Amino acid sequence: MHVVVRPAQQLWLFLPPRRRREEIVVPYDGSASLGHVVQSLGVPLTEVAPPAVDGAPSEVTRRPHEAAVIELEPPPRPQPLPDGARFLLDVHLGSLARRLRLLGVDTAYDNPADDDELVERAGRERRVLLTQDRGLLMRRTLRAGAYVRGHGADAQLADVLDRFAPPLAPWTRCSACNGELARVPKDEVVDLLEPGTRRCYERFSRCRTCGRVYWRGAHGRRLDAVVADALRTRPS
Template sequence: MNTAEIHVEVAPELALFVAHARRVGVHPLAVDGVSTLGHVIESLGVPLTEVGALVVDGREVPVAHVPAQGERVTVRPVARPQRVPGAPLRFLLDVHLGTLARRLRLLGVDTAYESTDIGDPALAARSAAERRVLLSRDRGLLRRREIWAGAYVYSTGPDEQLRDILDRFAPELRPWTRCTACNGLLQEATKEQVADQLKGGTQKSYDVFARCAECGRAYWKGAHHQQLEAIVARALAEFA
């Protein structure tokens, strides 16, 4: 096995993934002459889901490129908006992103979510089977080869998480069309059709209802509607 030394520069947007000493500037890195550039980048801690162009000595190369002695590598972030070819844009979120899942559904974005921890292999398999973009803050999960597509969620705050995903993927927004509980599509419903889910005050105060075609959950403009309207209004103002 022949060792070689290359020089790697990681874009500032990806700096959080690498050791502090490598976050700024160009740094030497020993390679074995066999491993692909994709493997080398992952060994630095950067998930390939977050990598856009890989530029070697001024030319763009695939992740399968095997770096050679003296090459200078620039690792760029994914271009935005990111296009996911080959299937309608749909998401799958892991157990830690429940609030983000509900907000995406509120905006009418097709969003599957596992409310229990089913394990990384099952999540990756579902991403592949349903051709959904897997969203997670788990870097190890995003490195699994079987996922169809994935993206790291950079923030821990729901507001910032939502803005980041809308900015990165530019999904079509159709607010108030999906069930925030199960992702099913909503249909207009009469008061009589949802009467079994209404308490006395709701029966008297509201006349406009919707019902999920999948789980049957009823919806109306209740006490939290103003807060939800604000979330929708901000998203439409910036990303519609």
């Protein structure tokens, strides 16, 4: 027994090289669900739209018939988020987390967290887990997740913004803890500043959660460029 799988080229990165082609014949025992067939190829279900079987949409819990033709496409972009733009990033995406927070996107990140903790937290806080770990996305208890494409934070940020089109509110979140920032008078934070900062800057914000103080320092131009690029290239 067998089924025929036709994966879109955008999904080939999840397939072993020998299976990166337009049509794959897959041995089938007659009892596995459609979702199991898809994941047995290395493709997480988070990375496919509802599959089509013989041209008709099908639930991943159903069992395909002998010689069924299964068509796989990536989710449409931008992809709706039922609980809003709330993300949790794994340990390897710290730079991406800081960029998302810079843009005001609600982004949780905990460096020591292991896989079980990530899956549990994502479900408890109703966040989309962003990762480049395909095995993590195949966890049965994971409520919502997504594979982040690209090497380097700039490419990864572009992928997340293109896939989910989250609302952006630059300069409103703490890059360290994800807390909300609030404008504060200089005299309220002056004792926390270095002498050079006191002399050169007048406008400050402070995190409502961790108390960290922010100002537009020498690094401001680089961060301005990140923000401007995100606002310019986000989907219309």
